[in-house]
Amino acid sequence: MTGDVLNDFCIQAATVNGSGSQSSNLVITKALFHMGIPVAAKNVFPSNIEGQPTWYDIRVSPQGYQARKRTVDILIAMSPATWERDAANVRPGGAVIHEAALPRFGAADRDDVSWYPVPFARLAREKLEAKPDLRKYLQNMIYVGVLAELIGLDPAAVEQGVRDQFRTKPKAADLNLAAVQIGVDYTRDNLVKTDPFRVAPMDGTRGTVLLDGNRAAALGSLMAGCTVLAWYPITPSSSLCEAFIDYAQRFRVDAATGERRFAAIQAEDELAAIGIVLGAQWAGARAMTATSGPGISLMAELTGLGYYAEIPAVIFDVQRVGPSTGLPTRTMQGDLSFVHTLSHGDTRHPVLLPGTVIEVYEDAQLAFDVADRLQTPVFVLSDLDLGMNLWMTAPLPYTERAVDRGKVLDAEALEQVAEWGRYRDVDGDGIPYRTLPGTANPRAAYFTRGSGHDEHALYTEDPDVYQANVDRLRRKIEGARTLLPAPLIEEAGTRVAICAYGSTHHAVVEARHQLAEHGVETDYLRIRGLPLHPAVAEFIARHDRVYVAEQNRDGQMEALLRQELPGELADRLRSVRHFNGVPIDAEAISDPVLAGELAQREPADQQAIETDRVPVG
Amino acid sequence: MPSIAKPPVRHPALPVNELGLTERDYEGPMSTLCAGCGHHSVTAAIVRALWEVAVPPHMVAKLSGIGCSAKTAAYFLHGAHGFNGVHGRMAPLATGVAAANSELLLIGISGDGDSFSIGIGHLVHLIRRNLRMVYIIENNGVYGLTKGQLSASADVGSTSHWGTAGVIQPIDPMLLGLSLGATFLARGFSGDKVQLVPILKAATGHRGLALIDVISPCVSFNDHEGSTKSYRFTRDHDVHGTETDFVEPRPAILAAIGREGITDLTLHDRSRVRARAVPQGYDPTDRDAVGAYLREAHARGEVVTGILYVDPSRPTFHELLGVVQRPLVAVPYSELSPGSAELERFAQS
Numbered sequence: 001m002t003g004d005v006l007n008d009f010c011i012q013a014a015t016v017n018g019s020g021s022q023s024s025n026l027v028i029t030k031a032l033f034h035m036g037i038p039v040a041a042k043n044v045f046p047s048n049i050e051g052q053p054t055w056y057d058i059r060v061s062p063q064g065y066q067a068r069k070r071t072v073d074i075l076i077a078m079s080p081a082t083w084e085r086d087a088a089n090v091r092p093g094g095a096v097i098h099e100a101a102l103p104r105f106g107a108a109d110r111d112d113v114s115w116y117p118v119p120f121a122r123l124a125r126e127k128l129e130a131k132p133d134l135r136k137y138l139q140n141m142i143y144v145g146v147l148a149e150l151i152g153l154d155p156a157a158v159e160q161g162v163r164d165q166f167r168t169k170p171k172a173a174d175l176n177l178a179a180v181q182i183g184v185d186y187t188r189d190n191l192v193k194t195d196p197f198r199v200a201p202m203d204g205t206r207g208t209v210l211l212d213g214n215r216a217a218a219l220g221s222l223m224a225g226c227t228v229l230a231w232y233p234i235t236p237s238s239s240l241c242e243a244f245i246d247y248a249q250r251f252r253v254d255a256a257t258g259e260r261r262f263a264a265i266q267a268e269d270e271l272a273a274i275g276i277v278l279g280a281q282w283a284g285a286r287a288m289t290a291t292s293g294p295g296i297s298l299m300a301e302l303t304g305l306g307y308y309a310e311i312p313a314v315i316f317d318v319q320r321v322g323p324s325t326g327l328p329t330r331t332m333q334g335d336l337s338f339v340h341t342l343s344h345g346d347t348r349h350p351v352l353l354p355g356t357v358i359e360v361y362e363d364a365q366l367a368f369d370v371a372d373r374l375q376t377p378v379f380v381l382s383d384l385d386l387g388m389n390l391w392m393t394a395p396l397p398y399t400e401r402a403v404d405r406g407k408v409l410d411a412e413a414l415e416q417v418a419e420w421g422r423y424r425d426v427d428g429d430g431i432p433y434r435t436l437p438g439t440a441n442p443r444a445a446y447f448t449r450g451s452g453h454d455e456h457a458l459y460t461e462d463p464d465v466y467q468a469n470v471d472r473l474r475r476k477i478e479g480a481r482t483l484l485p486a487p488l489i490e491e492a493g494t495r496v497a498i499c500a501y502g503s504t505h506h507a508v509v510e511a512r513h514q515l516a517e518h519g520v521e522t523d524y525l526r527i528r529g530l531p532l533h534p535a536v537a538e539f540i541a542r543h544d545r546v547y548v549a550e551q552n553r554d555g556q557m558e559a560l561l562r563q564e565l566p567g568e569l570a571d572r573l574r575s576v577r578h579f580n581g582v583p584i585d586a587e588a589i590s591d592p593v594l595a596g597e598l599a600q601r602e603p604a605d606q607q608a609i610e611t612d613r614v615p616v617g
Numbered sequence: 618m619p620s621i622a623k624p625p626v627r628h629p630a631l632p633v634n635e636l637g638l639t640e641r642d643y644e645g646p647m648s649t650l651c652a653g654c655g656h657h658s659v660t661a662a663i664v665r666a667l668w669e670v671a672v673p674p675h676m677v678a679k680l681s682g683i684g685c686s687a688k689t690a691a692y693f694l695h696g697a698h699g700f701n702g703v704h705g706r707m708a709p710l711a712t713g714v715a716a717a718n719s720e721l722l723l724i725g726i727s728g729d730g731d732s733f734s735i736g737i738g739h740l741v742h743l744i745r746r747n748l749r750m751v752y753i754i755e756n757n758g759v760y761g762l763t764k765g766q767l768s769a770s771a772d773v774g775s776t777s778h779w780g781t782a783g784v785i786q787p788i789d790p791m792l793l794g795l796s797l798g799a800t801f802l803a804r805g806f807s808g809d810k811v812q813l814v815p816i817l818k819a820a821t822g823h824r825g826l827a828l829i830d831v832i833s834p835c836v837s838f839n840d841h842e843g844s845t846k847s848y849r850f851t852r853d854h855d856v857h858g859t860e861t862d863f864v865e866p867r868p869a870i871l872a873a874i875g876r877e878g879i880t881d882l883t884l885h886d887r888s889r890v891r892a893r894a895v896p897q898g899y900d901p902t903d904r905d906a907v908g909a910y911l912r913e914a915h916a917r918g919e920v921v922t923g924i925l926y927v928d929p930s931r932p933t934f935h936e937l938l939g940v941v942q943r944p945l946v947a948v949p950y951s952e953l954s955p956g957s958a959e960l961e962r963f964a965q966s
C-alpha cells in the first residue's frame with residue numbers, strides 16, 4: 001500500500017459484451033453518484049452483439065472531471081481474450097480484480113499491482129439460485145460486490161443503484177442484490193486489501209443528474225414541437241430516435257383515443273429519412289432526423305436541395321469513426337467540415353456545436369428555430385461520447401420560450417401583401433417569405449425546385465438571376481453567425497489560449513488545470529457554431545498562440561479557422577489532434593501545449609518546467 | 618427556358634364544376650416537353666379528372682423526382698403547391714408531406730427511371746406504407762432527358778433509339794405492387810384518355826396508395842419500330858383488363874362481383890368504381906388471379922390496361938402511424954410541449 005487514494009481513480013471493467021456487464025457497470029456508476037462522488041462513465045464497446053471484448057471506464061474525481069482518464073487504476077478483468085493486455089495496462093500500484101480461472105502469465109504476471117482473484121463462475125454456479133441462462137448475467141453482478149467491499153461503496157448506495165437499474169423488475173432487483181452480496185461476502189472472507197483506492201461519501205453530485213446527450217437531444221426536440229421523426233437505425237444515433245419515441249409516447253398520446261400527436265417513421269435508408277424530413281417541413285411540420293457519418297453521406301444531395309429550395313430541416317449528427325466497419329462504435333469529431341458544406345455546388349449549412357448535455361438539449365430547441373428562421377437545413381453535431389455516455393449534468397431546464405416559426409404567410413397574411421414572391425428578399429436579410437401547402441389563398445401556391453428559379457419560383461437558367469439568388473443565399477446564411485450561440489470565453493488576459501468545441505471541452509477543462517500546475521496559464525475559447533461568430537476572430541486577435549484541440553486527424557476546425565481568418569491571425573493557430581477512436585483525455589491536450597510553450601521559453605525556464613512535470617503513463 | 622404562362626383570358630361559357638371552377642383552373646403553365654410527347658396527354662387527363670371530381674386546388678400537393686415526367690408536375694393545377702425533388706426521391710418527400718398534413722391529396726408524377734431504378738428502394742417502401750397518394754408513373758422505357766438510354770422497364774429485345782436492345786428482364790410495377798400488398802393498381806395508356814380519366818378519378822377517391830402505370834411513349838427516343846413502348850406497339854397490343862366507370866358518390870355499397878363480371882368498389886369517400894371485366898371472369902380483387910393473368914398476358918406480348926387490382930381494406934399510412942385525425946401541422950404548440958412538470962418527470966426517469 002502506497003498511501004491512501006481517496007475518490008480519485010479510474011475503474012475499468014473489461015468484460016465480454018452481451019453478458020449483462022452493462023447493468024453491473026451502471027450500478028457501480030450510480031452507486032458512486034448516490035454517494036455524492038463525481039463520476040464519469042465511458043463505454044468503449046465493439047460493433048458486436050455478443051461475445052466480443054468490451055470496456056467500461058468509470059472515473060471518480062473530486063474535481064468532477066468528466067473526460068476519459070488514460071490510466072487504469074482498478075481493473076475488473078472478465079474477458080479472457082484481452083486479459084493479458086488489460087492487465088498490462090494497469091498502472092503500477094493499481095489493482096486487478098479478475099476471474100480466478102484466468103491464468104497469470106506473460107503480461108499478466110507482474111508484481112507491482114494488487115491481485116484479487118475471484119472464482120466468479122464457480123460462485124455463480126454454487127451460490128445463485130437462478131436458471132443457468134440468468135447466471136451468465138448475474139455472474140457480472142458479483143464483481144459489483146467485490147469492488148464495493150474493496151473500495152468501500154456504501155451498501156445503501158449500491159442497493160439504490162440496483163433498484164434504479166431494475167426499476168420495473170423488482171424480482172430481478174432482488175436476484176441482482178443477492179449476487180452483489182455474494183461478492184461482498186467472498187471478499188470479506190477471502191481477500192486482503194493491498195491497494196490504496198477507496199471512496200468516501202462527499203457532496204459533489206447534489207443538484208445534478210446522470211444523463212446522456214442523445215436523451216437530451218430527444219427531449220429538446222420534443223420541447224421544440226417536433227412532430228415528425230424520420231430515421232434509419234445507426235449507432236450511435238439510434239438511441240436519440242428511440243428516446244424521442246419513448247418520450248413522445250408518454251406525452252404526445254391522447255389518453256382518450258390513443259391517437260398520437262407525432263409521427264415516427266423508420267425509413268428505408270437515410271436518403272429517405274432526410275427526404276421525409278424535407279417533405280414534412282415543406283408542408284409546415286417541425287421534423288428532424290438523427291444519424292451518423294455514413295447516413296450524412298447519403299443525405300448529401302437532398303440536403304443541398306433543402307438549402308436551395310429553402311426548406312427547414314434539423315439533422316443530428318452523432319459522429320463516429322469512418323465508413324463501413326471503420327470503428328463504428330468509436331467516437332470522433334470527423335464530420336465538421338463535411339456537414340458544414342454538405343452537398344454539391346455552393347452550399348453552407350449552420351452547424352451547432354454543443355459540448356455538454358445541457359447544450360445538446362438547448363441546441364436541439366434552437367436548431368428548430370434557426371432552421372425555421374433561415375428556412376434551411378441545420379445540423380447539430382454531437383458525437384458518440386457526448387451522445388451515448390452518461391454525464392453528470394444539472395437537470396434540463398424548462399424555459400418558456402416563444403417558438404420562432406420564421407417567415408410564413410398564411411392565407412390572411414398573404415391578403416395584406418401586395419406582391420409576394422417565394423424567393424423575394426423584401427427585408428434585406430436574404431430571408432424570403434414562404435407559404436405552406438393547403439393555404440386557402442389562390443396566390444399561395446408555388447412550385448418548389450432546385451437552384452434554377454427566379455424570385456417567383458419560376459424556372460430559369462438566366463445567369464444573372466441565378467447568381468443573384470446564390471448571393472442572397474450567402475447573405476442569408478451569414479445571418480447565422482449571430483443567431484447561433486456566441487463562443488464561450490474564459491479569459492484572464494494571458495497570451496496563450498486553447499480553442500475547442502463539442503465534447504473535447506471536458507478534456508480541456510482538466511488540461512488547463514494540468515497546464516496551470518506547470519506554470520502555463522491559458523485562456524479558453526469554445527466555439528459553439530458555424531459559421532463562426534464574430535467574437536471568435538476577436539478572441540484570437542487578443543492572443544499570441546491559440547491551440548485548437550479536436551478529435552480528428554487533419555484539424556478540421558483549425559482548417560476552417562485558417563480559411564476564414566486573415567493571415568496574421570491564422571499564423572497564431574496551433575493544431576492539437578486526437579484521433580484513435582476513444583474519447584480524448586486531458587494529457588492529449590496538455591502534453592502538446594506544454595511542449596509548444598516550452599519551445600517558446602528560454603532554456604533555463606524550460607528546464608524548470610521539465611523537472612516539474614509528472615510523467616504520464 | 619422560362620416557364621411560359623398561359624393567357625388568362627377565358628371563354629365565359631366554359632363549364633364549371635361544383636366548386637365553380639373551370640377546367641382552366643386545373644391547368645398549369647405551358648409545357649416545355651417535346652411536341653407529341655405522351656406526357657402531354659397524361660397531364661390533360663389529370664386536369665380533366667381533377668376538375669371532374671372537383672378537388673379544391675389548394676388541397677393538392679404535387680410531387681415529382683427528376684426526368685421528363687418530373688417536369689409535368691408543373692404543367693397542371695397551378696393553384697396547388699408543387700415540389701420537384703431530386704432523382705428517385707419523390708416517395709420520401711411524399712411520405713413527409715403526408716405525415717405533416719393528412720388532409721392534402723398527394724399527386725406524384727414519376728417515370729420509369731425515377732421509380733424503377735434510382736428510386737425503386739423508396740417505391741417499394743411507399744407501397745408498403747400505403748399512404749394516400751395518386752402515384753403516376755409515366756412509363757416510356759427510356760431515359761429521355763439524358764438522350765435515350767434504355768430504362769429498367771424496357772422489354773427484353775425492345776430496341777433503343779441508338780439500336781441497342783434490352784437484355785434484362787423488365788420491372789413490371791403492377792406485379793411488383795401485387796407482391797408488396799399494393800391496394801390500388803392500374804395501368805393506362807397516354808393515347809387512351811377515355812380510359813385514363815376514370816382511372817385517375819377512381820384513384821383520387823382511394824384511401825391508400827394508387828399506383829398507376831401509364832404507358833406514355835417518348836416521341837424523341839422510343840417511338841420507333843422495334844420498341845415495345847411506342848404508340849404503335851401499345852395500340853396494337855393493348856388489352857383492357859377492365860373498363861372503368863366512375864360512379865359519383867352515393868351510399869356505401871359493399872364490393873360485389875357480379876355474374877357479368879362487374880365489380881363495384883366502394884372508395885373511402887363512399888363513391889364507387891365499377892370495374893367491368895373485359896376478359897371473362899377477370900376479378901380485380903383476386904390478388905393471385907390478377908398476378909397470374911398479368912404474367913400470362915405479358916408472355917403473350919399484351920399490355921393489360923384498366924384498374925387491375927383494388928384492395929380498400931388494408932390499413933393506411935396514418936392508421937399504421939396511429940396519428941391524430943387532424944393534420945399534425947394543425948396541432949398547436951401547447952399540445953406538443955411537455956411543459957415544465959412533465960420535463961422534470963422525464964429527466965428523472
